[in-house]
Amino acid sequence: MGKRYFCDYCDRSFQDNLHNRKKHLNGVQHLRAKKVWYDLFRDAAAILVEEQNKRPCRKFLETGQCDFDSNCRFSHMTSGDLEQLVAQVHEERLSRDQETVEVPEGSIEDWLEKWAKRRSSAQSSSTLSSKPVVFQYPPGWPPVQDLPPSLRAPPPGGWPQQPSVQWG
Numbered sequence: 146m147g148k149r150y151f152c153d154y155c156d157r158s159f160q161d162n163l164h165n166r167k168k169h170l171n172g173v174q175h176l177r178a179k180k181v182w183y184d185l186f187r188d189a190a191a192i193l194v195e196e197q198n199k200r201p202c203r204k205f206l207e208t209g210q211c212d213f214d215s216n217c218r219f220s221h222m223t224s225g226d227l228e229q230l231v232a233q234v235h236e237e238r239l240s241r242d243q244e245t246v247e248v249p250e251g252s253i254e255d256w257l258e259k260w261a262k263r264r265s266s267a268q269s270s271s272t273l274s275s276k277p278v279v280f281q282y283p284p285g286w287p288p289v290q291d292l293p294p295s296l297r298a299p300p301p302g303g304w305p306q307q308p309s310v311q312w313g
């Protein structure tokens with residue numbers, strides 16, 4: 146049994162050799178999975194900026210169809226979609242701020258009630274923003290075991306304590 150290569154995008158593993166890996170990484174299925182993954186995990190703010198910099202795709206907005214699909218260099222977002230995205234960006238900011246939120250003036254009960262409302266609205270309208278952030282290596286990187294130690298993420302709980310060394 147040789148090493149196995151695990152593809153995060155496709156959520157599957159296969160025997161790790163150059164041939165398999167090349168074949169997999171260039172496969173249609175992998176490229177599609179990678180794109181979906183990107184779209185899911187990309188920051189809504191980044192998407193918003195990107196979409197706002199594109200001109201609207203006339204064809205898509207008129208017919209609801211476009212041959213270029215998600216590869217189109219024009220935006221397929223309607224003004225409603227953009228509004229939704231703006232709301233999502235706003236929510237993501239809110240949920241990020243919750244970690245360092247300050248107790249405002251007024252009673253603690255008021256604050257807790259507001260907080261609970263905000264939390265439930267953030268959760269119901271966007272499951273993405275309530276997901277805990279999981280560390281991911283940048284896409285396209287070699288598997289962890291091939292990375293130099295300085296580029297590896299620390300193990301859970303941090304690096305082990307190094308013995309102290311006296312330099313002479």
Ligand SMILES: [Zn+2]
Binds near residue numbers: 156
């Ligand atoms: Zn893959």
Ligand SMILES: [Zn+2]
Binds near residue numbers: 214217221
């Ligand atoms: Zn288009």
